[in-house]
Amino acid sequence: MSGLQPVRGTHDLLPDDMRRFRRVADTCGRAALCFGYQEVATPIFEFTEVFKRTLGDTSDVVTKEMYTFTDKGGETVTLRPEGTAGVARALISGGLSQHLPLKYFYVGPMFRYERPQKGRLRQFHQTGVELLGVKEPAGDVEVIAIGVEFLRRIGAWDRCELELNTLGDAASRQAYRQVLISYLNGFRDQLSKESLERLEKNPLRVLDSKDENDQKIVANAPIYTDYLTPEATAFFAEVKAGLDALGIAYRINPRLVRGLDYYCHTCFEITCPELGAQKTVLAGGRYDGLVGLMGGPETAGVGWASGVERCAMLLAETPRAPRPIAIVPLGEAAEHTATILAGRLRRQDFIVDLGFSGNMGKRMKRANKIDAVAAVILGDDELARGEAGLKLLDSGEQKTVRLDELEAALAAYR
């Protein structure tokens, strides 16, 4: 075994894994395209401020998981830990608020310094969609519908569960915060260390605690929905009605809280239990305050991100590689013809594989190994007559074809 290992939490995508990855990314892109969304790509690194300001100073992502470094010009930059902040920044940088609403999707690598586990890597990939400039709840519904359609297309939706909650608007949050703090303060001596910390910094997160005792306390806590403003309640009702109309099943989870600070109103999470501890497959919500927080014009936004590697684990089978046509030349003259012939076929979009050495047996063996559909056999006899042998590797059937009619004979295997 080689002593050379990839950096912890990173891995190579060799052809089989790569095809699974591609299937997920392409399927997501196609689903988004069907809703009128267009692909964008923002830089893999940004000024650290872009993430620090937006994700919230107390979030784990910012406090301990970012890959931050100083570049040679003395700038502090960060490998992006998520995609939304970059898109929001791009909207501001590019003056795109003139063109709202914006419907974008993206796919690319993200970086988080975490302890690796199955479904949790330090370099991982996310696909995501962002809908900017739409403040109506119909936007939330559409965005969720894209996610569901995407998961349906990769064959995972029927094994997943959609959980939904509302974080309300600023007024609701303010009111609830007070009530929750005073309730939790009554249990100060019983709460876990983590929860006590959160109580100071971000009390809503206490609701999310996995600590058994915390959960008991939280179970009797005042419910956020009771403190929502009428506007926030109406908004959430419309989102639910929209999902109902589309026949998208969901479960309300009043304790669902997003980790990143920029969310408001709708938040949701789609999980797939078979993945174990890292079972969140797609998650997001509304982030109306984000662009304003970054110094841009107040702009509504909703979106989600989905883990490509996690989704790839849900694929029932590995997509098959496209099958090439192998050219098997015999002798030097044939070798020359083979190169020319390969070029001719490739210009017409055939997938053509040329081995570079070996006798006929070896080349046929290789043709079989690369899963070729057919082998074009070029020997002196055939060449002299302007012909080639065409062997179909599945059936073993072999026939003679005129060289200038090869394209027609191969038409079924393009």
Add this chain to the structure above:
RNA sequence: GCGGGUGUAGCUCAAUUGGUUAGAGCGCCGGAUUGUGAUUCCGGAGGUUGCGGGUUCAAGUCCCGUCACUCGCCCCA
């Protein structure tokens, strides 16, 4: 960041209580077949047992450290 498990050939796995030359299947390479693959038969290569240290007459096996993976926590996609 915390706790548990695992690490033997390219892959999946064997190897009595510590015991002599670390095995098998698959894969790979070669041959049977220098103009026919996938099937069959024969042969071959491939290992510092993750790495480093320790205990012992003797370590793949026990101990410590380290790295990686893995399960859970945490966090999240």
